[in-house]
Each structure stands twice: as structure tokens, then as C-alpha cells.
């Protein structure tokens with residue numbers, strides 16, 4: 001079967017390298033496939049997409065996959081999340097289609113912003129097998145209903161097959177296309193996949209694509225979430241999997257070193273969401289750090305309350321990412337977070353007391369979270385600034401922020417409660433709708449279709465009065481002091 005394998009720039013980030021490499025190798029190993037093309041539009045048409053390319057290149061810092069650097073350059077003096085938005089522009093659709101010469105197309109969709117392409121390609125009578133990261137977050141029905149809302153017809157959607165779950169090297173995608181039915185698979189032979197990663201033919205197909213100043217290998221040893229209750233989260237449906245369970249420390253070191261070599265880096269990010277003490281990971285990290293690799297963990301406020309974990313981070317990490325989210329108890333409760341402000345302060349004190357001073361710390365902060373009122377929005381950022389300054393006063397030299405907008409995904413449970421409502425009001429629009437319109441104007445990008453599912457949202461306070469986006473209430477100097 002002739003297939004086109006369509007890739008997007010974010011598939012090529014080292015961030016997705018394991019999943020991307022397994023998918024690539026899966027396609028190569030399946031002799032029933034003849035891969036006609038392997039397209040990457042960002043690289044191929046850089047001259048056409050100069051604006052988008054520029055934004056992409058400036059969007060990252062060493063720490064963040066979103067957009068602190070872009071924030072610094074913004075003529076609006078405000079902070080907006082850019083990552084993932086560029087693919088939502090439909091400017092590419094026709095060019096992509098013109099390059100497709102097969103009836104069957106396999107697409108790994110990195111985010112919801114890829115949907116406009118899918119919608120366009122479905123109008124061309126192509127058979128599309130759609131997998132990827134994003135499909136963990138939404139059900140088959142939701143993805144189909146998003147496309148319907150964008151204008152796909154029932155007949156067009158009959159040509160869409162959605163793959164949901166984990167892909168192993170031997171998952172038969174050919175059979176899934178022939179069967180023409182959505183497919184779900186939460187089982188995969190990770191031991192086999194891991195063992196084979198070091199021999200993959202990745203680089204024979206294309207070169208690793210680097211965005212941002214510093215390349216970095218993103219690795220996941222655990223996936224899924226044991227808590228699963230945060231009201232804004234779209235990942236909580238993914239099953240908990242321990243990839244590292246089936247592989248020896250030695251194999252892990254060899255595989256990861258081989259992948260690092262391919263993406264030309266000695267920095268490794270554990271993108272697990274919650275790395276805590278684990279004997280095997282400890283052994284792995286000690287060997288890797290000894291060999292000159294840098295390690296980043298994503299952890300949590302609660303993990304850092306434990307002396308065992310702090311010792312583990314001291315011995316095994318160079319960077320720590322953890323979610324403050326907000327410092328406001330009213331807000332944290334609405335979002336169903338485990339932590340309260342007191343927990344954040346307690347953790348901060350323990351970190352200051354016991355953590356190595358040269359560990360680089362990245363705090364995740366949520367923008368446009370539900371809030372009691374305007375004053376609590378302002379107070380929240382001053383409290384975060386105090387936390388940052390406390391670290392500096394106590395000898396830490398590298399504190400960064402990774403910001404996320406609450407309104408980044410359609411259909412999350414939080415949007416159905418009383419703290420947001422649908423509506424259009426330029427002045428009060430929160431999050432993405434505002435961003436989309438600004439970016440559209442700035443760069444002549446078309447977000448019409450993505451806007452159909454990213455419904456315009458307004459945030460309300462406890463008395464049902466409209467609240468503007470957080471940054472509208474903050475002094476720009478405060479924003480700069482905090483985030484830039």
C-alpha cells in the first residue's frame with residue numbers, strides 16, 4: 001500500500017523523539033507499506049512560511065516549550081502563548097495537499113491545532129489514519145464532533161480512522177487502515193520497542209529538526225497520572241504506564257545515549273510529569289550525570305516536601321520543573337488541585353533549606369485561571385514574585401517560569417463550571433481567542449476553523465462580573481520581573 005506519512009514540525013522536536021522514532025520505525029518495518037513521501041513543511045517551505053518560522057524559532061527558552069522569548073519581543077508588551085498555534089494556520093493546507101500523491105495518508109497529530117489540516121485533507125477524498133499525542137486527550141466522538149463543527153461532512157468523516165493509545169514497533173497500521181475502523185490500544189510491548197530504539201534507522205529518513213537555542217532529548221519513563229482530578233487537565237485519561245520497568249539500567253543508558261547522539265545533545269528532560277525517588281532511575285541518572293549528561297525532572301509541590309525526594313533530586317538532577325499553578329486557595333480549590341498556598345510555601349522553605357543551590361528551577365504558572373476577583377489576580381502574581389525573590393535571596397541563581405493558558409483546550413471540564421462562560425467581548429476575552437486574533441492580524445494567519453472549536457471564552461469573578469485576561473491587570477514591569 002502506498003502511503004504518505006505527514007509530519008509536522010513538532011513531531012520532529014526532540015521532545016517527541018521516542019514516539020516519533022517508534023512510529024517511523026513501525027512504518028519502515030511494515031513491508032505492506034511503501035512510504036511514498038515524508039514531508040516536513042516547515043523545512044521545505046521555509047521561504048514561504050518565513051513569518052511562522054520566525055515565530056517558532058523565537059518561541060522557546062532553554063527551559064520552556066512555550067514562549068517567554070516571544071513575550072519579550074511582543075510589540076503589545078504582553079505575554080501570549082504561541083507554541084502549537086502556528087500549525088493552526090490554514091495557510092499550509094493547499095501546499096500540503098499538492099504534495100500528496102497517494103490515497104492513504106498517515107498523520108501523527110501533535111496537538112489540537114493540527115485539526116484544520118485534517119479537515120482540509122478530508123475534503124480531498126483522502127483516507128486518513130490519524131494518531132498522535134493529542135488523541136489521548138479526547139474521545140473518538142469528541143474529535144469527530146470538533147471536525148463536524150469545523151464543517152466536515154459525515155461522508156468525509158467516513159474516510160477518517162483515529163488511532164488512540166500507544167504504538168509499538170509491530171502494531172499493524174496496515175491492517176487498521178484495511179479494517180477502516182477507529183482503533184484503541186493501550187497495550188504495547190515497550191520492552192521490545194526500547195530494545196530496538198538503539199538500532200532505529202531514524203536518521204536515514206530525515207534529519208532531526210531543532211527549534212530553539214538548545215536541543216534537548218525528551219524522555220518519558222512513566223506516563224499517565226495517578227491523581228487524575230485537576231479540572232483543567234486533558235491528560236488524566238491516559239493510562240499509567242511504567243516504561244522503565246521492563247528494561248535494565250544498562251540498556252536504558254545505552255538507548256538514551258544513542259538517542260542523545262542522534263539529536264546532538266547531552267541534555268535529557270524526563271517529561272513524566274511527576275518524577276520521584278526510584279532506585280532504577282536514580283542509578284540511571286547517576287551514571288548519565290557522571291558521563292556529562294544534564295538531567296531535568298518534572299516534579300510536584302508534594303514531592304518536594306519529602307526529604308527522600310530532595311536527596312534524590314540533589315544527587316540526580318540539574319533542573320527541576322514544578323507546578324505552582326496559582327497561589328490562590330480559592331482558585332486551587334476550583335481547579336481541584338491537591339495543593340494549597342500553605343503547601344507551596346512549605347515546599348519553598350524545604351527547597352531553600354535543603355536543595356542544591358545550583359539546581360535550576362522552573363515553575364509552571366497558569367494564566368487566566370479561575371479567580372475570586374481582580375485583586376486576587378494581582379495578589380497572585382505578587383505572591384509568585386515573592387517566592388521567586390526568596391529563592392534569589394537564599395543563593396539560588398536560576399529561577400524561570402513556564403506559563404500555560406487555561407483556555408488552551410476545548411471541552412475541558414473546567415470550562416463548564418461557573419467561572420467561565422461563552423461569549424465574545426474583545427476587551428474581556430481570555431486566553432486563546434484573543435491571542436489568535438492578535439497573531440492573525442500580526443502575521444496574516446487564518447485561524448477561522450480552529451476558532452470554531454476554541455470557543456471565545458469570558459471569565460467571571462465570584463459575583464459573576466467579567467474578568468479580563470490576567471496580563472491586562474498587571475503592570476508590565478511586574479510581568480517582566482516575573483517572567484522575562
Ligand code: SF4
Nearest residue numbers: 225228229230233236
Ligand atoms: S494536571 Fe492534575 S490530573 Fe493532570 S496530569 Fe497533572 S496532576 Fe494529573
